[in-house]
Amino acid sequence: MVLLGNRQAERADGPACILAIGTANPANCVRQDEYADYYFRVTKSEHLTELKAKLNRICHKSAIKKRYFHHTEELLQGHPEIINRTLPSLNARLDITATAVPELAAAAATSAIAEWGRPVADITHLVVSTYSAAHMPGVDHRVASILGLDPSVRTTMLYVKGCSSASTMLRVAKDMAENNRRARVLLVCAELTLIMFRAPHEDHVETTITQALLGDGAGAMIVGADPEDSEERPLFEMVAASQRTIPETTHGAVGQFMEDGFLFCPSFEMPALILENIEQCLLDALRPLGFNGGWNELFWAVHPGGRAILDNMEEALQLEPEKMAASRYVLSEYGNMSGPTVIFVLDEIRRRHDEHQGLGVMMAFGPGVVVETMILHACNTASRTNPAYSE
Numbered sequence: 001m002v003l004l005g006n007r008q009a010e011r012a013d014g015p016a017c018i019l020a021i022g023t024a025n026p027a028n029c030v031r032q033d034e035y036a037d038y039y040f041r042v043t044k045s046e047h048l049t050e051l052k053a054k055l056n057r058i059c060h061k062s063a064i065k066k067r068y069f070h071h072t073e074e075l076l077q078g079h080p081e082i083i084n085r086t087l088p089s090l091n092a093r094l095d096i097t098a099t100a101v102p103e104l105a106a107a108a109a110t111s112a113i114a115e116w117g118r119p120v121a122d123i124t125h126l127v128v129s130t131y132s133a134a135h136m137p138g139v140d141h142r143v144a145s146i147l148g149l150d151p152s153v154r155t156t157m158l159y160v161k162g163c164s165s166a167s168t169m170l171r172v173a174k175d176m177a178e179n180n181r182r183a184r185v186l187l188v189c190a191e192l193t194l195i196m197f198r199a200p201h202e203d204h205v206e207t208t209i210t211q212a213l214l215g216d217g218a219g220a221m222i223v224g225a226d227p228e229d230s231e232e233r234p235l236f237e238m239v240a241a242s243q244r245t246i247p248e249t250t251h252g253a254v255g256q257f258m259e260d261g262f263l264f265c266p267s268f269e270m271p272a273l274i275l276e277n278i279e280q281c282l283l284d285a286l287r288p289l290g291f292n293g294g295w296n297e298l299f300w301a302v303h304p305g306g307r308a309i310l311d312n313m314e315e316a317l318q319l320e321p322e323k324m325a326a327s328r329y330v331l332s333e334y335g336n337m338s339g340p341t342v343i344f345v346l347d348e349i350r351r352r353h354d355e356h357q358g359l360g361v362m363m364a365f366g367p368g369v370v371v372e373t374m375i376l377h378a379c380n381t382a383s384r385t386n387p388a389y390s391e
């Protein structure tokens with residue numbers, strides 16, 4: 001049939017590539033060694049001395065130096081309901097994130113588009129992910145409007161995917177780019193911890209861990225196959241993508257929108273779950289490509305959910321310390337920004353290009369518990385395609 005005859009021609013020839021990366025953070029920066037003082041002051045909770053000592057212990061062990069936040073002391077003072085756990089505050093939080101999330105997302109996207117160098121009119125697909133905003137129309141439409149994307153752009157919105165969201169978006173973008181010749185997919189992930197900021201409480205230790213580790217940020221990437229020789233410089237080829245759910249771990253990372261904001265509870269077991277399951281997840285992803293180990297031959301872009309998670313990955317796979325350097329650097333400079341964090345890690349890896357060549361693994365963990373794995377090939381401008389993976 002004529003209608004079906006062009007399917008092959010509609011598909012791209014080559015694998016999808018990451019063509020540009022952009023990141024953005026809000027201006028308010030808080031040093032981790034001052035965070036407990038800051039947090040107990042702004043929440044008017046100085047009397048909870050044991051909890052403050054606990055937060056100080058966690059901050060000290062977090063391997064984080066500083067984090068960025070959209071909310072400031074002044075903003076919180078103007079919204080006492082956000083600090084008072086007994087008052088409903090979801091409306092106030094969503095009113096703020098309705099503009100703040102698209103603006104931060106658009107800042108990261110603008111930086112990616114500037115690096116890419118082509119007109120915004122050439123963007124054919126937009127994929128956006130967040131759990132910090134929930135409106136209709138969604139953040140995708142607001143970002144498209146700020147950036148002035150073409151009205152024909154095909155938008156997709158992913159909500160409440162936790163820390164694996166950017167990896168999920170990349171997996172989706174790979175399929176979009178490879179199945180639509182000349183598609184150029186802009187993907188953007190933005191999170192603001194204002195949606196979950198809470199005062200400390202003795203009965204809720206999970207509040208302490210999220211306040212100690214999470215920060216605000218946005219990451220954006222442009223993905224497309226068959227790069228235009230004259231205009232585009234691929235950074236990474238996306239060789240293969242997979243997702244695996246670790247059985248019976250639904251409790252590992254859970255979240256729910258409540259009257260007083262988004263309640264996010266990473267379980268104490270997260271680091272142990274990673275330690276026990278990571279090698280099997282990797283073997284499942286890499287065996288079809290003929291790879292059976294030799295983890296130190298690869299570069300690593302791992303979501304730094306927490307210092308203990310990186311420590312356990314290193315131990316489970318017997319990785320040399322420099323393999324986690326980019327993930328540890330991002331954790332130290334920004335904290336765990338949920339989904340966007342792994343985009344910052346990839347950005348850091350391409351900056352350290354000399355240390356990260358050949359094949360590598362991008363990994364992120366999210367609610368499920370799911371492990372998203374993508375095999376990447378770092379491109380260099382002299383030879384764009386890895387002969388091992390080109391037909």
Ligand SMILES: CC(C)(COP(=O)(O)OP(=O)(O)OC[C@H]1O[C@@H](n2cnc3c(N)ncnc32)[C@H](O)[C@@H]1OP(=O)(O)O)[C@@H](O)C(=O)NCCC(=O)NCCSC(=O)CC(=O)O
Pocket residue numbers: 054057058061062063161162163164205206208209252253266267268269270271304305306307308309336338365366367
């Ligand atoms: C928090 C840590 C830096 C603490 O370092 P250590 O484990 O070396 O130190 P430690 O065992 O002495 O713990 C210090 C204090 O932290 C507390 N603590 C540890 N894990 C906790 C948790 N999940 N919830 C609440 N408290 C926790 C301990 O009880 C202890 O309190 P006390 O001192 O009172 O005894 C580390 O455990 C870590 O990196 N954990 C991983 C955090 C995590 O799950 N991140 C994923 C977020 S979710 C994500 O990224 C993906 C997603 O969306 O799903």
